[in-house]
Amino acid sequence: MCPLSMQDNIMALFYQFKGRMLQALSETGSSIAPMHVKSLHIINRKSPCTAQDIALTMGRDKAQVTRLVNDLIARSLVFKEPNPNDRRSQFITLTETGQQQVLVMAKVQKEVMEFMQKDISEEDLAAFNRVALAMTENLSAAGE
Amino acid sequence: MCPLSMQDNIMALFYQFKGRMLQALSETGSSIAPMHVKSLHIINRKSPCTAQDIALTMGRDKAQVTRLVNDLIARSLVFKEPNPNDRRSQFITLTETGQQQVLVMAKVQKEVMEFMQKDISEEDLAAFNRVALAMTENLSAAGE
DNA sequence: AAATATAATTGACTATATCAACTATATTTA
DNA sequence: TAAATATAGTTGATATAGTCAATTATATTT
Numbered sequence: 001m002c003p004l005s006m007q008d009n010i011m012a013l014f015y016q017f018k019g020r021m022l023q024a025l026s027e028t029g030s031s032i033a034p035m036h037v038k039s040l041h042i043i044n045r046k047s048p049c050t051a052q053d054i055a056l057t058m059g060r061d062k063a064q065v066t067r068l069v070n071d072l073i074a075r076s077l078v079f080k081e082p083n084p085n086d087r088r089s090q091f092i093t094l095t096e097t098g099q100q101q102v103l104v105m106a107k108v109q110k111e112v113m114e115f116m117q118k119d120i121s122e123e124d125l126a127a128f129n130r131v132a133l134a135m136t137e138n139l140s141a142a143g144e
Numbered sequence: 145m146c147p148l149s150m151q152d153n154i155m156a157l158f159y160q161f162k163g164r165m166l167q168a169l170s171e172t173g174s175s176i177a178p179m180h181v182k183s184l185h186i187i188n189r190k191s192p193c194t195a196q197d198i199a200l201t202m203g204r205d206k207a208q209v210t211r212l213v214n215d216l217i218a219r220s221l222v223f224k225e226p227n228p229n230d231r232r233s234q235f236i237t238l239t240e241t242g243q244q245q246v247l248v249m250a251k252v253q254k255e256v257m258e259f260m261q262k263d264i265s266e267e268d269l270a271a272f273n274r275v276a277l278a279m280t281e282n283l284s285a286a287g288e
Numbered sequence: 289a290a291a292t293a294t295a296a297t298t299g300a301c302t303a304t305a306t307c308a309a310c311t312a313t314a315t316t317t318a
Numbered sequence: 319t320a321a322a323t324a325t326a327g328t329t330g331a332t333a334t335a336g337t338c339a340a341t342t343a344t345a346t347t348t
Contacts, residue, residue, distance in 0.1 A: 006269065007257050009276045014158050016283035035304075052326060059163070061306055066328055088313045088326040113151050116279045124275045125150065131272040132153045135260045139160035177334070196295060205337055210297055232295040232344045 017116065024108045030101065036077075037105050039068050040094065043078060044102045048091040050083060077101055161260065168252045174245065180221075181249055183212050184238070187222060188246045192235040194227065221245055 025032065035058075042057045043049045055065045069092055072078040077098035080090040094102065117125055169181065186201050187193045199209045213236055216222040221242035224234040238246065261269055 006261075006273050006276075007253055009273055009280065010161070013276045013280045013283075014161075016280050017154070017158075020283050033303075050326075055326095059159075062327065063307080063329080064305060067304095083326095086314075086326075088311095090327085109151055112283075116282050117150075118282050120275060120278050120282075124271065124278075127268065127271045128275040128279075129150050129153055131264060131268045132150075132157045134264050134268075135272075136153065136157045136160050138260050138262050138264075139157075139164050139256075179335070194295075195297095204335095206296065207298080207338080208336060211335095214297095227295095230295075230345075232342095234296085 017112070020112050020115070021109070024112050025105070028104055028108060030104065032075075032101065032105075035068055036072060036075075039065075039072060040077060040098060040102050040105065043092055043094055043098075047093070048083070049093070050089045050091060052089065054092070072098070161256070164256050164259070165253070168256050169249070172248055172252060174248065176219075176245070179212055180216060180219075183209075183216060184221060184242060184246050184249065187236055187238055187242075191237070192227070193237070194233045194235060196233065198236070216242070 022034065025034075025037065038058060039054055042054050046053055046057070051062065051065045051069060054060075054069070055062050058065070069078065069080075072092075073080070075097075076095055078092050078094055080092055083089045083091050120128075166178065169176065169178075182202060183198055186198050190197055190201070195206065195209050195213060198204075198213070199206050202209070213222065213224075217224070219241075220239055222236050222238055224236055227233045227235050264272075
């Protein structure tokens with residue numbers, strides 16, 4: 001259990017996971033970028049959703065979110081409505097097409113996850129999940 | 145053990161890990177980009193190392209590698225020598241400064257890893273590591 | 289010797305990401 | 319309530335990451 005070899009394992013897993021997700025996504029035929037996928041998921045989960053919500057959830061710059069949302073609007077995946085509580089901000093909502101896209105992406109994610117978990121026991125998966133959660137908590141605690 | 149919640153856990157872990165590594169790296173004072181770090185590790189491990197080796201190991205474009213190596217040379221972290229076996233290519237080697245930089249980066253990685261593993265038992269870590277390896281194998285098998 | 293392959297470079301381009309300045313609105317406080 | 323301050327979002331400039339096609343100089347194959 002040497003920390004360095006574990007580092008390598010984690011990095012390799014990250015790398016493979018990312019690559020597989022990208023490939024699976026491109027195989028759906030929809031030429032949608034990873035950042036677009038993440039934004040759509042956030043918009044799908046949080047309602048109402050403002051640009052600020054997206055920026056905070058993704059931990060990214062407001063400027064980038066503005067451009068991201070503009071791209072999504074240009075692709076007819078989302079639209080904006082005025083926020084009745086605050087005239088500075090707007091609510092961002094999925095269009096019909098956007099909702100369909102979210103379904104496709106969820107399916108792709110599920111398939112990659114299932115492929116990744118093939119031949120791994122329920123107990124092992126549960127343990128992995130539990131440790132991953134503990135690690136995430138350790139890392140996020142480091143911030144403050 | 146629902147696949148979707150596990151997906152979220154993995155993504156969150158990846159995100160936190162990446163962020164912590166970036167932060168820890170910037171705290172060393174060396175303003176070095178992630179891709180530079182990766183290249184230095186590769187050059188450190190493989191000797192002799194050509195631009196082609198870096199491109200293959202990182203799975204990136206040759207053009208990008210050329211520019212990456214030029215940056216590293218400009219920062220006096222590596223240098224080039226003629227490859228005696230092939231006059232088209234050159235060997236890329238760490239300078240003294242480059243070797244020091246690799247040591248600093250390895251220390252940073254180790255610290256983040258240890259922080260991440262805090263209060264997690266040896267058994268759990270071993271299980272995590274084993275499952276991570278199995279998952280990586282599943283994912284890489286998917287390619288062919 | 290000619291054709292083909294490979295290593296590296298360069299130019300042009302696109303995507304991703306961040307910072308600082310700005311506009312418009314909200315909120316706080318004096 | 320008027321002035322100061324904070325916040326939501328946009329824009330411009332710039333940096334980093336990544337790709338494609340063309341080119342040069344060697345190597346290898348036929």
